[in-house]
Amino acid sequence: MATADNKNSFLKKIIKIILAFGPGIFAIGYTIGTGSVTSMIVAGSKFNMQLLWVLLLSCLFSGVLMFAYGNYGLITGDTALYGFKKHLKYGKALAILIIIGITFGQWNSLMGILGISSNIIYEILAINFEGLSDHKYGIVLTIAVIIIVVFYLLMLIGKYSFFEKILVIFVTLMGFSFIFSLYFVNPLPNDVVKGLMPTIPDVPGGKMLVAAFVGTTMAAATFLSRPLFVQGKGWTLKNLKQQKRDSIVASILIFIISGTIMAVAAGALFYEGKEVTHVIDMANTLEPVAGKWAVTIFFFGALSAGLSSIFPCLLIAPLLLADYQSGKLDTNSKQFRIVTFIACLVALIGPAFGANPIEIQILSQVFNVFVLPAVILGIILLVNNKKVMKDYKTSIWVNVGLYAAMFFSLVISFNGIVALTEYF
Template sequence: MLGIGPGIFCIGYTIGTGSVTSMAKAGSQFGMQLLWVLVLSCVFSWVLMEAYGRYAVITGQTSIYSFKTKLKGGKWISILVVGGIILAQWNSLSGILGLSANAIYEMVVLFFPGVSGDSYWPVLGIAIGLIVLMYALLLVGQYSFFEKVLIVFVTVMGISFIISMFVVLPDPGQMLAGLVPSVPDVAGGKLLVAAFVGTTMAAPTFVVRPLLMKGKGWGPSHTAEQSKDAWISALLMLVINLSIMAAATGALYAEGKTIEKVMDMVYTLEPVAGKFAVALFMTGALSAGLSSVFPILMVAPLLVADYKEGELDTRSRRFKILTGFACLVGLTVPILGANPIFAQIVTQVAAVFVLPLVIACMLYLINQKQLMGTHRAGIWLNLGLVASLVFACIISYTGYLALMELVRG
């Protein structure tokens, strides 16, 4: 894990409770049928992390600032990308915090049934405690510290989910069958496909990457390190998401049980895997939530700083004010006592619409000889970027159809 630098933030942005929800729901409802979507999303995420990372270390410039200054109509493109990402991330933050607080409460109830009862005030209290802790950690204001905190969360998350998968390992034949492209022919099937891509090929994963590399001090001499960081991050994203889907498939799909929220795993997994295996899975879900809350709180000040100066500044007054406001936004769902699961999936679908624009902008920049010199994209990277752009456009259209079905329904 120490070999990963800025990529650890990519995992934080990508694998949260929304991702756990999508993977677990898909595994319980469709088995490994959507594995092909996950694999393609992770492959294209690797391509995009490589492209954004190479651009950052060679030019020393960040993505949003480059969009603004080097593209025709760049100011409006930059505003659209920044606004779209912040809106999607803040929208998901509230659901993530609500789910994380619920995960802690449900684990307490699992081992101490006597404390069950009205969950509103305990969950709200836990949510407030979590967000205050996250904000206090952010006030430290050092990139290297943020990286270490995320390494802890992501390591715990990865170990928890991988062990959970082996407790209830599904038939390997199901995994192979899941590599054949198909969309579940049921209501909500298109929505889940789009949500898969929205949670795995997350736009902030790529857009924020150059700014984080700048904060780490990486330059032209670190091209090998950034490439290693990109493929290890993509591989970890695939393994962790695969383990969540496989755990839900092995425990629930064969039994004909489906889940509507991550907390259902507590009650449906317990007879199959026992209390401690369930606690292990829920520890992973909680770590996923916390590993997402941390970078999401930072996304607005990072992108605004990128737009204005193209510099990473984690000690400024603006950083503290914007992260503080994000904390208040995050408490919305816990205060309302709402169920955030459906909103989480819809939010992930909404996130795919800005993705084609983010890919197209980098496809143009990384092929500019005056910027990249001998390091501009070759045939394989260009093929990967074009394929990822086509894939993103198809998924955006799929997301549009899914949302229209919701409206008509």
């Protein structure tokens, strides 16, 4: 009896720790979606662990940017775009540019996310029920419509704590699914070490994947939304240390989960000479070594990743507009309902035209890098303005991190332009 009580007590403690996780859960939800999963699997299958260094740098700079934006929000009480408009000389134009750029990237990403999630559910059904292959288009489109309608209805409930709890469930399932998958396959330790040495694969698609990596891991939406989610959590100046810890933990978890996905793909596919071009190929990541049961678990992780990204992607446009207008997000407003409804319609474009969701997803991640330098420049100017920061001094190490992130984002943006010109 005592053993059962101890087990229940231990389980309650774990659940309490997971639910206590702060706004960082949104960072993980934004970052590790099907875009990240797709990029990591394609990279692992094509290039082994060669792009691990890109992931490491992206996560490092993501942690710095989350911390800087979170501190700015707690100290000033302002949100990001509202702060740009209020305090920067050309802040209004910068804010509008950022809203357009991020919304375009996130809505494109939403098409890929919905397409991949619908295809994953279809593939799970096809594994268990024969004869569905003749009706793939209709089934995938029907699943996509059901998913987006359900999520839109959930959005109308509109409370921060509600969104946070659902994301906690999806992110936890996703993390455990991928880490469990790593038990079946893993890359050679030597390849992991080599992957930390900066190199860009000199093959068609190499530059594209580097840009996609940064676009999905250093997601501008993650940092811009940070002050709003910090406010939604009810944090104040007393929570500065907690905000710092939350940023660090979020960036570490993003690196661990993303690296695990890449390692699974490298261990299962790269050594076999197989590549991923369609959603069903992702099943091949585990089937040769672990059978259909493990494939279902891996798909379940990928599906959790997709569903955990739909909420943040639907939220981003109304969130940015509210940020720009007043710094407050009203999830019960008419504007919120209309903008999220438009986002839902955009999400259905990919499945409706039967487009390859993997190509859509990688391209959308590349577009995300172009707005990143503007987002980093804005926060550098704000956190170093003594009047704005109320005499709070930003440390030299945070500034070094921000300027390094700026340089990195400019290099990757240039790389992204080269990649797109080669692609088109």
